[in-house]
Amino acid sequence: xxxxxxxxxxxxxxxxxxxxxxxxxxxxxxxxxxxxxxxxxxxxxxxxxxxxxxxxxxxxxxxxxxxxxxxxxxxxxxxxxxxxxxxxxxxxxxxxxxxxxxxxxxxxxxxxxxxxxxxxxxxxxxxxxxxxxxxxxxxxxxxxxxxxxxxxxxxxxxxxxxxxxxxxxxxxx
Numbered sequence: 001x002x003x004x005x006x007x008x009x010x011x012x013x014x015x016x017x018x019x020x021x022x023x024x025x026x027x028x029x030x031x032x033x034x035x036x037x038x039x040x041x042x043x044x045x046x047x048x049x050x051x052x053x054x055x056x057x058x059x060x061x062x063x064x065x066x067x068x069x070x071x072x073x074x075x076x077x078x079x080x081x082x083x084x085x086x087x088x089x090x091x092x093x094x095x096x097x098x099x100x101x102x103x104x105x106x107x108x109x110x111x112x113x114x115x116x117x118x119x120x121x122x123x124x125x126x127x128x129x130x131x132x133x134x135x136x137x138x139x140x141x142x143x144x145x146x147x148x149x150x151x152x153x154x155x156x157x158x159x160x161x162x163x164x165x166x167x168x169x170x171x172x173x
Contacts, residue, residue: 055135058128059143062115066144069111070151073104074158101155108151115144 014022046053077100084093115122119137128136 051132052135054132055128055139058123058126058132058136059140061126062122062140062144063147066108066111066147066150067154069107070104070154071158073100073107074155076100077155078158101152104151104155105148108148112144112147116141119144 042053042056045056077097081093081096084090084096119140120133123133123136123140126136
């Protein structure tokens with residue numbers, strides 16, 4: 001039995017609380033690893049000083065917005081692709097995946113350009129002081145310019161699960 005059929009069986013036959021645990025625990029574990037990553041990164045940055053930790057903390061909301069943007073396109077596309085695959089519309093599902101990816105990247109480029117164009121006011125609005133602003137500017141510039149790869153990663157991550165269901169879809173991208 002493949003993974004997709006196993007999940008369908010769980011959702012149909014297993015009591016709700018057990019299904020939530022079985023399907024939700026991996027998600028919670030992933031979130032825990034992400035949180036642990038942030039704690040460890042903060043620990044290492046704290047060796048540089050308190051202003052450096054403050055600069056990273058100021059930039060963190062920008063990180064969350066970029067992840068949220070990617071999640072919007074990724075989860076929306078994954079849901080729609082699942083419906084299309086259920087209807088047997090593999091070619092249209094492939095086109096939907098391509099559209100979602102390129103739209104996510106286009107929206108990301110616009111968000112990156114806007115963030116870089118208004119970087120100082122954005123950082124000030126997030127709470128950067130005169131002491132923290134130069135450090136936050138350096139860190140955010142590096143993060144924001146490289147975030148296009150993060151957008152791609154998060155968007156793709158949501159619907160790569162569909163690949164196991166119908167691999168023909170991905171040949172059409």
